[in-house]
Amino acid sequence: MTSIFARAMGDDFERLHPQLRRRFSVGLESGEACVGRGSMDRIWHGRAFVKPFLALGATRNILVPRTGRDVPFTIENVPYTDSHGRETVTFVRTFALPGGPRRFDATMVHSPERSCVLDYLGTHQHLATDLRLTAEPDGSLLIRSGEHRFREGPVDLRVPRLIGGDAEVRESFDDATGRFRIRVAVTNRRFGPLFGYEGTFRARYVDALRHGVRAGLRPVREEARA
Structure with a gap:
């Protein structure tokens, strides 16, 4: 059994930079967890009307409604088996902003049915997003979000793209500095x-x-539906 990310990427996983392969091999088979510490050069948000929506999401540790520069940053990637028997990896990001830390929480599982990594956002996993991972020619990793779904009790709704957010994550490794770069x-x-x-x-x-x-790293509620 390989990591949830290697399963989703298939042969493309081997095209990643060796340090990225190790970081995204975090899982129950490797027996490794990863804790990253560094600094975010910039945290930004869009126009003023966006802020109330970010603030609402922040009540469940989804997105961050604050901006800043040179913000101390921690990311915790810890594998475990969730209450539904699935291998899960935490992606808990903490931004040490003035006035108090802010968190952006996610937990990820592999979805064989959807042939992707499934990203559950927030403390209660109300939002589920398909993630597609690809290796770029320079060995960096590109992650793009797909369909979003909202789950609460019997409610299971696809979020229209008109009101949803499209996420793009680029992660690379700088051999000269020995640091990962994320955007x-x-x-x-x-x-x-x-x-x-x-x-x-x-x-x-x-x-x-x-x-x-x-304590506090796992979500309060775990969603069974993929």
Whole structure:
């Protein structure tokens, strides 16, 4: 059993930079978790009317309604088996902004039915997004979001693209500095740029079993539907 990311990418996974292959091999088979610490050069959001929507999402640790420069950053990628028996990897990002830290939470599983990585956003996994991962010619990783779905109790709705956000994530490794570089942009096809951040970090790998999943890292609610 390979990592959830290697399963989704297939042979394309081997085209990634070796450091990216290791980072995205985090999982139950490798036995490794990854903690990245660094600084985001810039956190931004779109026009003023976007901020209330970002603030609403922030109540469930989805997106960040603040802006800043040179913001200390931590990302925690820890594998575990969720309550539905699926291998899951946390993507919990913490931005140490003035006035208090802000989190952007996600948990990811592999969906064989949808042939992609499924990204559950926020503390309650109400939003599920398909992610397509591809290796770029320079060995960097490009992640693009696909369909969004909202789940709560019996409610299971596809989010129209007109009001949803399209995410693009680019992650690379700089051999000269020994740091990962990440750039995230979320846009709406009608309203333009919504939110994003970019910066660098160093990764530290730890024994996943010994490290465990610290309190507060797992979502409050786990959604069974893919």
